[in-house]
Amino acid sequence: MAGIYIHIPFCKQACTYCDFHFSTNQKLRKPVIDALCLEIEMRQSEINEAPSTLYFGGGSPSILDSQQLNQIFRSLSNAFDLSALEEVTLESNPDDHTEEKLNLWKSLGINRLSIGIQSFIDRDLSLMNRAHNAKDAELCVQKAREAGFEKVTIDLIYGIPNQSEEEWKSNIQRAIDLNPEHISAYCLTVEEKTALYHQMEKGEISEKDDEVIEQEYLTLQCMLSESGYVHYEISNFGKPEHLATHNANYWKGLAYIGFGPSAHSFDGANKRSWNISNNAQYIKAVNSGGQFLDEEILRPEDRSNEQIMTGLRRSTGFDLDQFPKEHALMVQQNINAMDDQLKACIWQNESHVGIHPEKWLLADAVIREIMIDS
């Protein structure tokens, strides 16, 4: 049941909103991949079951060339039994969907593409400094289909400044028309230390009002459910048989191991760890046998709070029966003490507690109330 995550911290260019770990300087690509393969070899004993999911994230994993991807797959198959893999996902950018790359990915056993379309409008794409254009966005899914990919998920962003309500609706409609198995839609979030943050500070771009964003979110929910997509997590929609497995395992608290700079791991019980998020330091630490990760041992109350946090973002909610008795009691007390407006956001069904999907935008407010004191 375990999952493997590979972080590829390189991009052609920097999207203005992104605060994940990446570099646009390709000089360290080879040494990072060498170190990543070494890390796979060193940590292979941490998983003693055949992994069921493999996920290439970034950064932009679609930037890798054939040799680099082959090298990583070789290391993986040397270290792990890959015969049980069901879902092998690669995050790709529409501008990387060349016939050559698509065929390469297919031949390596990648069976699911997560395509960062974000918008079908050139103005939005250049505002966010994406590397592709509207035409790439329109064609990328079809190209993937032609190369034989049966599972495709696409990313959309809402809350984009200057985008009208009509434009948002047309973005959703075009996504539906491409008929992907799965759609992830994220709200544009202004993170500190990003270009977008500075643009907003300077007043060059202004953030959309919460009321507008809420409306965009409700429109999205409505249009996608009419088209047969299940809203199973705050940002994720899928055709009933095609909900994401790898990501869902994060939320369910299953074990995963992450390789590469800034990748995170969880042993499925009480230990989380994360690698250095600096390419040069990562290379140095891995090659010299130094410490390249930090770890944290979770206390039972930390685990309970994690379950509350991830559970309340999912349609299934969290299950109080999974909690230690005293935690379940505290959670119930917190729920009872919530004010009426917040209480109206949640549902409770025997031991399960969740947030009504139309109230998911208030998830953090609800989570703060329900979490137990740590």
Add this chain to the structure above:
Amino acid sequence: MKHIRNFCIIAHIDHGKSTLADRLLQVTGTVSERDLKEQTLDDMDIERERGITIKSHAIQMDYKLNGEQYVLNLIDTPGHVDFSYEVSRAIAACEGALLLVDATQGIEAQTISNLYLAMEHDHVIIPVLNKMDLPSAMPEEVKDQMVELLGCERDEIISASGKTGEGVDALLAAIIDRIPAPKGDPNAPLQALIFDSVFNPFRGVIAYFRIMNGTLREKDLVKFYYTNKKYISEEIGVLRMKPEKKKEISAGNVGYIISGIKQAKEIKVGDTLTHFEKPCSEAIDGFENVKPMVFAGIFPVETDDFEELRDAMDKLQLNDASLTFEPESSAALGFGFRCGFLGMLHMEIVQERLEREFDMTVITTVPNVSYFATTTDQQRLVVNNPSDFPDPSRLESVEEPFINAQIITKSDYVGSVMNLCIEKRGALKNQVYLTSDRVEMSFEMPLAEIVFDFYDRLKSISKGYASFDYHPIGYHVSNLVKMDILLNGDQVDALSALIHKDNAFHLGKKICLKLKELIPRQQFEIAIQAGIGAKIVARETVKALRKDVTAKCYGGDISRKRKLLEKQKKGKKKMKQIGNVEIPQQAFLAVLKLD
């Protein structure tokens, strides 16, 4: 007695008083090279860090001139206007004063008002031009100002530098030559002026005095004139770098007394110390009961910490007799204290000492001054708290304290200073050009107006080139109203303020806007209203929360995200709940921070 000289130093903040004092201590051999640290006389960390003197200090130095041995008593005084009464008592204990002026800055308002105090006491003034080592010194120009102000001769001015030691010997000689020896009869009944006191956790209160007449001996039975309490002088002595015990101290000298007094408030600065039997026939002039000028509520952030706060306040009062407080309860903030302070700096210091010395985080409410309200049945009430303000229907008139504000600035800024003071309900009373470039202006204005952001704004409009001092001049009738703040219809007592009626609309709008900025969105709409009686003068709305979520939550960041939410949850607990609205602490001082 003819070999004693008692003097103080008059200087504006930052004009180098403490550095020059350090240099005097060093040259007279009072402090060894090894023990010398910056601002030797200032004991409190807060004094050193801020470069200000809060308490008066005294130090005795020996100096030999022309074969004769002299005893020099320096009384170091606070510089800030909040402590002007203490300054006046310290001045009363001396025969002379050094008027210290920064050669790069020139004369400031504070200097002038303290100088006038010294002149009223017939002090000999020794003009000193300090910081002569700095390249930006403008000695000729500043000398012009000093000659003009003092009517002294140019060559009486001593050029010095506390930093390099230049002029320090000349200064010591001038102190001996120009300042007269004290007068007084060592055989007359004891008459000693108390000019300050400090609290020592082991010895109790140590009072500093200057003997005018008579002789004080160890184990004497003594009393204080105004409090009329009797004590035994357990220990007396003079203040060197460390206290030095003496068997007796006579007229003209400065010293300390320890007499088993446990609390600072038992000793009043300005009181007269005399013998219990055979007391002096009259007290020394100038005693006043120090009255607080500014009042504010202090509340613990956690309601449960009230007893701890009481304990901390009691301890603070042991060595700060000018701090007054009484219990107060607020619907919004729970139990706390209504405190009286000498001024805004004093208030800041108390708050800082609570945090620093007692680890108490407190909420301070909007400060106000003390008003008199006359009711329709002709009762005259003291109002130190907006909540004590009588209902408009039974209010006949209100009086508020006025001050005479002296401002010295460059002529370029006269217009902006004028505008500010007029906006603050000031009336120009006098305007004098000290030199072609420096103007002294006097305004009559309500004390309440300088409590709100006056000093900061004065500094900013004058780019720092304005100094300011004030003196209370009594109460005038004013058209004041009580403005209440309501959140979703619930009045927040801790946010009420007494303001001039003409400002009500304008100020109400500003406060509502500021609160809108500070109060986070909640699950429901929040109406912020400013009202006078039943009339609403301003309204703002905090819209209901529509979105409170981070949409991205990849596998990796689960720990970080959980910790963030847990931290936010803790932060929420620190907010004060009024009705169903949560208010962050800083909102309670919002009125002070209006733009």
